[in-house]
Amino acid sequence: MLTDLKENFTHIFEDALIAEINEVGILKEVKEGEKLIEIGDYVRSMPLLISGAVKILREDDNGDELLLYFLERGDTCAMTLTCCLGQKKSEIRAIAELDTTLIMIPIQKMEEWTGKYKSWRNFVFQSYHERLTEMLETIDSIAFFNMDERLVKYLQNKQKVTNDSLINSTHQEIAYELNTSRVVVSRLLKKLESLGKIELYRNSIKIVSL
Amino acid sequence: MLTDLKENFTHIFEDALIAEINEVGILKEVKEGEKLIEIGDYVRSMPLLISGAVKILREDDNGDELLLYFLERGDTCAMTLTCCLGQKKSEIRAIAELDTTLIMIPIQKMEEWTGKYKSWRNFVFQSYHERLTEMLETIDSIAFFNMDERLVKYLQNKQKVTNDSLINSTHQEIAYELNTSRVVVSRLLKKLESLGKIELYRNSIKIVSL
DNA sequence: ATCGCATTGTAACTTTTGTTACTGTAAGTT
DNA sequence: AACTTACAGTAACAAAAGTTACAATGCGAT
Numbered sequence: 495m496l497t498d499l500k501e502n503f504t505h506i507f508e509d510a511l512i513a514e515i516n517e518v519g520i521l522k523e524v525k526e527g528e529k530l531i532e533i534g535d536y537v538r539s540m541p542l543l544i545s546g547a548v549k550i551l552r553e554d555d556n557g558d559e560l561l562l563y564f565l566e567r568g569d570t571c572a573m574t575l576t577c578c579l580g581q582k583k584s585e586i587r588a589i590a591e592l593d594t595t596l597i598m599i600p601i602q603k604m605e606e607w608t609g610k611y612k613s614w615r616n617f618v619f620q621s622y623h624e625r626l627t628e629m630l631e632t633i634d635s636i637a638f639f640n641m642d643e644r645l646v647k648y649l650q651n652k653q654k655v656t657n658d659s660l661i662n663s664t665h666q667e668i669a670y671e672l673n674t675s676r677v678v679v680s681r682l683l684k685k686l687e688s689l690g691k692i693e694l695y696r697n698s699i700k701i702v703s704l
Numbered sequence: 705m706l707t708d709l710k711e712n713f714t715h716i717f718e719d720a721l722i723a724e725i726n727e728v729g730i731l732k733e734v735k736e737g738e739k740l741i742e743i744g745d746y747v748r749s750m751p752l753l754i755s756g757a758v759k760i761l762r763e764d765d766n767g768d769e770l771l772l773y774f775l776e777r778g779d780t781c782a783m784t785l786t787c788c789l790g791q792k793k794s795e796i797r798a799i800a801e802l803d804t805t806l807i808m809i810p811i812q813k814m815e816e817w818t819g820k821y822k823s824w825r826n827f828v829f830q831s832y833h834e835r836l837t838e839m840l841e842t843i844d845s846i847a848f849f850n851m852d853e854r855l856v857k858y859l860q861n862k863q864k865v866t867n868d869s870l871i872n873s874t875h876q877e878i879a880y881e882l883n884t885s886r887v888v889v890s891r892l893l894k895k896l897e898s899l900g901k902i903e904l905y906r907n908s909i910k911i912v913s914l
Numbered sequence: 915a916t917c918g919c920a921t922t923g924t925a926a927c928t929t930t931t932g933t934t935a936c937t938g939t940a941a942g943t944t
Numbered sequence: 945a946a947c948t949t950a951c952a953g954t955a956a957c958a959a960a961a962g963t964t965a966c967a968a969t970g971c972g973a974t
Binding site: 874875876886887890891893894904906907 | 920921923924
């Protein structure tokens with residue numbers, strides 16, 4: 495774990511903090527598709543993402559979903575941060591997008607470290623900023639863009655996060671994450687294919703040029 | 705200013721911090737409609753809201769607007785917080801919704817106080833949490849609700865913030881904040897009126913029962 | 915009062931998105 | 945091979961939202 499930590503966080507955290515994280519943090523590995531947290535769960539520890547990717551989803555009362563953003567290497571979950579401090583329930587669902595490695599920090603350390611380590615404070619504030627910015631981008635997408643543009647953004651984003659131009663998703667899965675219907679996604683994907691921007695296969699989409 | 709501070713923040717901040725705020729903070733009064741910050745501006749100080757209300761707006765490249773949320777008494781602007789720390793430009797526009805009183809804190813104090821005062825840290829984290837929560841609610845609205853429901857939420861919110869069941873807005877103004885067109889707003893308002901939920905006047909809307 | 919302008923009401927139409935229903939097809943199972 | 949099931953394609957239609965155009969009205973300025 496120490497190696498993971500040094501590789502990913504040395505430039506951010508001072509040695510003393512790295513040592514503390516190494517002492518109290520618990521290494522956790524999750525497989526693609528595994529659920530990390532569910533809406534309504536109480537949060538007991540804070541994740542530091544070492545490798546992989548986690549998608550953060552919002553759901554309404556009818557069970558309609560919406561993808562908010564992805565967490566990647568070096569990220570932490572801002573929602574978790576506040577939940578920890580306030581003893582509040584999770585407002586979101588987190589699912590591993592890829593096989594993912596995390597270090598789980600007990601929430602008691604949060605308060606302690608924010609007082610003790612300047613680098614920790616900066617990390618936490620930086621995380622908040624990034625998450626707020628991603629939320630803003632999500633708002634921009636759904637408020638200012640039509641579904642065809644949102645779909646393109648979605649595919650680009652997915653490509654970036656998985657680092658793979660072959661996206662292994664069904665149209666239905668994409669529809670869930672964009673909170674629309676399968677038929678609409680199929681329709682728009684077909685249009686993108688006819689423009690030569692993607693190629694459609696069963697259970698996967700090849701991105702050619704978006 | 706000391707009086708304002710004590711009235712609004714004593715239960716949150718310790719005396720030493722109140723004293724510091726009183727020393728370095730600058731009292732600022734803005735009239736309804738006055739702009740506090742524009743997209744792209746650099747942020748030099750952090751506002752503590754003593755009274756009144758401030759609306760936070762997002763805008764896209766075409767100049768289309770969207771109301772994100774309101775700041776009220778005791779709030780601060782989370783976007784500003786991160787902007788201060790990162791020396792980044794503002795992603796949002798802030799306009800006084802009512803006549804508003806603020807205390808402006810120089811950004812240098814931010815870093816200092818987060819290390820020094822536990823109550824300040826808690827306040828900052830609490831603010832982040834509230835703002836993230838409000839952003840989530842905004843996302844819920846635009847992702848999961850139709851325009852008629854969004855309009856109702858908007859009116860309810862406006863009533864709450866201004867503490868007045870008479871809303872002084874034109875249909876065009878509402879349309880801007882919901883990022884739709886005036887015709888759509890007029891149509892939906894008329895429907896609400898025919899249901900006896902509101903009464904329409906020139907330049908104002910009386911909320912009867914929503 | 916008359917003018918001019920902002921605001922509101924409304925009809926007619928288009929575009930976008932969502933829904934229903936049905937077909938075809940790939941791929942695994944028996 | 946026949947069967948089953950999940951996935952994808954597509955047409956036809958419905959609903960929601962946006963657009964254009966124009967009329968009516970309130971209200972302040974002259």
